Amino acid sequence: MAYQDIDKVPLIEGDQTFSSIDRIIADVPLQQKRHNKKSWLAPTGVAFIFVNILMVTVGWLLYQGIGIWGNNIPTAWAFDIVNFVWWIGIGHAGTLISAILLLMRQQWRNSINRFSEAMTIFAVMCAGMFPLLHTGRPWVAFYWLFPFPNILGIWPQFKSPLMWDVFAVSTYFTVSLVFWYIGLIPDFATLRDRATNVPAKYVYAFLSLGWRGSAKHWHRYEQAYLLLAGLSTPLVLSVHSIVSFDFAVSVIPGWNTSVFPPYFVAGAVYAGFAMVILLMIPVRKMYGLEEIVTMKHFDWMAKITLATGLIVAYGYSLEVFYGWYSGSKMEHSLLVWRMDFLHQPYSWAYWSLILCNVLIPQMFWSAKARQSWPCLIIVCVSVNIGMWLERFVIIPMSLMNTYLPSSNRMYYPTIWDFSMFFGTVGFFIFMMFLFIRFVPAINVFEIKDLLHKLHREKASKTEEAVATTGGKH
């Protein structure tokens, strides 16, 4: 694709009207026959195979115990927590887009917020599986981790970061789900009104909770939505900060690092945006949404990716600096263990991480690269791999290097570690495709709103460029 001046690309392309937007977006769930094509069935089918692999893995895990994984002493956490942190991070883009960008009145978010919020919810579902299933006795963990008054008179250990995790992740999931659903209500009503199929009409009517579109409804809706956005905003920062506390409060070299909270949050947004770009590219193509999700969106998302990537790179350099500056033999040995590519068996993970997360994303400095599909795909895939490797470098690799060298032992993942991870990837993709099939993937009424604003601005002869930057209205 030829390079375009991004300022000249509008947020909505083509000659759109309210009804054309309805047609483009709302007909995706309403015309179910559109999905009975290979483009939907093939990825959903493949993803469903992985869902089954996930179920088999979880079944075997519950039957045998986590010994089926490669975890050991000293590496008691490995793929399980790596995957947990990775998935939580993926989810972060959704909340950032829906909450923070909403509060900042970034109108361009309207085209992608629904989609990325759904991503958040499914990613948190995937993430949530790991902390529960990685425990030795999930059937007990399920309720002992929640603080409830019991006859034993025992409360959970509130000092434990894992306890904070329980609160952080469950709050995050609940708020994200409610936020997403509230945003869907007007759209469900649109679907209800447009549906010709009677059962679908009933289902969407039920889901729209009696939405009639009255001014009162809109007023209350706007207030609720804003309040929820306000609630979600701190979560963007808090959830991953708390996840990073799992490591930062420990005494393990490589974990005990005070830079972790901001560095984890940046990393989460980084991975999340990369994932949104990665998933949006094919979906937009498949369902003819090119006019609503335009190159402008990709260009801007790529810029955010680059910015957060630089924060993450700064975090890496700080880790190395403090490792050296601490003067601690233990920290030095950790640096050697991570970085000495001649002698240390897992140093490839560290250097691949630097390649994927620091070097390759520098491509985004170029506007041409930001607008090239292959570049976008390559960088986003490498960022997601890189972020996974980052957690691998932090979690199992720090554990393998212990204070008493006698305990240093190697960790090797087993086939079940991989099947659990790819199983959740399959689950995530499966849920995303179900979502696209049954729920409007783009916010219909917000696009209409945006269209209205754009038209009004055009009509009032305001400079077009002002409107498209979305800064004022």
Next chain:
Amino acid sequence: METTTPTPKPKLDLDKVQERLANAKGRQYWRGLEEIAETQEFQAWMDDEFPNRESLKGIDRRTLLKYMGASLALAGLSGCRGLFLPQTKVVPYVRAPEELVYGKPLFYASIYTQGGYAKGILVEQHEGRPTKIEGNPDHPASLGATDPFMQASILTLYDPDRTQNVTQQGDISTWETYIRAAQQALADAQGNGTSVRILTENITSPSLGAEIKRFLAANPNSQWHQWEATSQDNLTKGAIQAFGKPIHTYYDFKPAKVVVSLDAEYLMSMPGSLRYSRDVADGRRIQGKSGTMNRLYAFESMPTITGTFGDHRFATRASDIETVARAIAASVGVSGATSTGKLPVSQTTIDAVVKDLQANKGASIVLAGQHQPAVVHQLCHSINAALGNAGKTVMYTEPLEVQPVVQQDSLSQLVTDMNAGKVSALFILGANPVYTAPSDFKFSEALSKVKFRVQHSLYDDETGGQCEWHLPEAHYLEVWGDAKAYDGTVSVQQPLIQPLFEGKSYAEMLAAVRGAMTTSYDLVRSALMTGADSKAFEKEWRRWLNSGVANVPKAATISVTPSGSIPAQTPPPAGDEIVFQLDPTVWDGRFANNSWLQELPKPLTKVVWDNVVHMSPGTAKRLGNLADEDTVELTYNGQTIRGAAWVLPGHPDNSFTVHLGYGRTRGGTVCEGMADENLGGEVKREPWGFNAYALRTSKAMNIDGGVTVKGVGGYTQTATTQIHHTMKGYDIVRSGDLDQFGKDPSLKPSDAEDVTELQKQDLYPDQVFAYNGPQWGMTVDLNMCTGCNACVTACQAENNIPTVGKLQVKKSREMHWLRIDRYYVTEENADENNLANPETVFQPMMCVNCEKAPCEPVCPVAATVHSHEGLNQMVYNRCVGTRYCSNNCPYKVRRFNFLNFSDNQEQFNTQVPPAAREPKTHGIELLRMLNNPDVTVRGRGIMEKCTYCVQRINEARIEGKKLGRDPMDGEIITACQQACPTKTIVFGNIADPKSEVTKWRNDPRAYRVLEDLQTRPRTSYLAKLRNPNPEIKA
């Protein structure tokens, strides 16, 4: 009841039948002769739907009801088992023994016998169930300590793989049948003039000796052979060469100031090792700022805990030891000790050692390992005589064995006779010669020529597979017996439980064959009885049982002088050297089915479940940079075996040490090795390690040259529990020389963090450990620790710790709560010599019970919490298994049940497919009986760790509470502390300024590991000291 007269059966026309059959064409099927005869009655019977209705008609309603009533009543009777039907279930005591209190263990004195020699034990028994072995403080060979073998022997008691029945050619038979068969075989042999043989291991037992002698007397055509893979032949021959008769030697290390070991592992593998360890350790124990230490020299090939414990260790090829012995002998003035060999160390070193020896005349010991040739032992006798040690530190007695023989000759004679067809009956008591005999004897071939072959042993092993009869031996905790300790002390082996299976002792078996159905109790009593069976003797007998030592005159020390002339030196074997040694955990292979010992890390290599080919770093380099686990091929005497290479610092160059006892092919589920599951249905077992006996010939049983070793590419998967060997410059184990200690008793490294300074920087007020009430703490004196592993096994036995199998160890999931870390210490700017033979230190590491434990705040469910007495406790019920505590533990002492390790008490089952273990499933129940009822058995998904044996603390606290006081100092002894032969570990109340542990904790050498992390451990370590000879450069 009315009866119906059956209608008379019509007569069968047989002629007609024959006629019909003759005319029949093709194959005929018939139900009875009546059918062929085609009688009318048969036709009628065939056509009738209920042919027997006539007999049914005979039963009227009343009869039917009577029958039914009776059946119901009789069926109900089976519920009355125990009333008047035989009871098959165990019932609780109706009248309990007087001393029994439920939940309180009882202790009985007994002995554990290995290689014929006894060590005194106390056996803990819970409601009739032995659960733990402790040392007997009153017994001279134990002094309250144990070794790993003693600890693990309790597992053998409950091993479901033990022979359970008398079998004849694999089929279950009975003792009666066997005894008849044996008596018949003896009578036959008497009749046809062939010979009867008994083959035993080393025997010092008076009762068994008497019984064998009775057997020999009753059967004039019989002979007794002895064979033990761990034979003391070299000792016996050495004594004969020196004194003209097989005098027994033992040592008193207490007064010894200088000890020179010539490849002798006196801290581990001698009958008196436990006692020796204590005495040697006492000679170098230092409390406070100054003290004296004995000086231990070791010239040894394979690095052992003896060499690494001492002050000077010289890596010497096993075949060069004789040269060293001759050089020392010549210097102390033994005539005829001239050496033709090249000294492996400098003459100045020898001179310095000799000077030290001569300065300590009468207070030194020179001793040789049992695998060293007879002449080295003879030289030692002469040296000790020349130094005036005999009678002071080196004791001589008449032989302790019932009949001392050179066992190799004894076995050789047996094989010759068997091959010549002279032997018609062979009774093998305990030994496993098919596996352990020198390979050139071809024992198995010779055995097949014997008509009546019996093996009586604990396991149906390689020999059992080739014997017609296999008899179950009773475990030593099941029958009465007796044996002598290393110094001749006689003790009674007191049973704790009725035989679990059909086992009998050897003496009982021989007596039964003789026709006397006596019990082991009577046999032992009569053997030890001096006079008539009187009330006085009964009293005396009870005293013996109580103390564990029989007050029968023990062999008196005698005064002998070596008179034999020393033979000229035969040149040491050329080429690379191979040394066969006993395995430090499975011994000669007899413990191969004991998973505790299989999974016990070997002291130096930390390898488990396998034996390996040990070689020096230099040799490994020469052979093409071999590394650990590289597959190597050993060719020796035309035989070839493959094994894993193991590069061991401290091993001499051009020498290879292989351990015996592996490559077992029969003898139980554990020992037969790893199952290959890829073979679909059929289970092929891959033995653990390799069988070094296959290389060992009668020509050279211990040391020989001419071995070729080459790397053949590929790896042999070997599991080890420690892969890093140095401390990376961290302050983990402190050590120093005696003169360094004199300058700075703390032996603190110059770059160690200033901990007091760190504590001042703490932002938060000091957590209050006001030390109200007892505060538990421990000290571990690294100067005392030999690395013998006794504590590791003791901890396993006390705390119901499961074993996990080789594959799981390979995945780093071993469960030992207490591990012994082994580090090599190299000085800065170390030269090559120092790297090849580095200083080795051991550090027992278990939970140090930090006062500010990093594991506690991170557990989300508060499953690990602090007690008011300073214990870092594990609440197993509460644990959900997040493993965060283990991640945050700087000492990595927490262990996690990744799989269901403890419920699968077959333990190794994760690598044995179901098909292979099916017949043994009931064994799980049996193994559960082993568990200590005071300690929770942990299921899968639970974290566990050392809690200073909290069950023992609680017991003492309860006892104290009854008396209204706190537990007294020394009242609580942890399992590791109790087992330790050198008293390395001290436990007690650190809030009590007078307690033993406080004294050690405040010792100048005491330090806390990783103290700069501010975890404030309750376990203190004391720096290791060495007392090198200033005249010898390190």
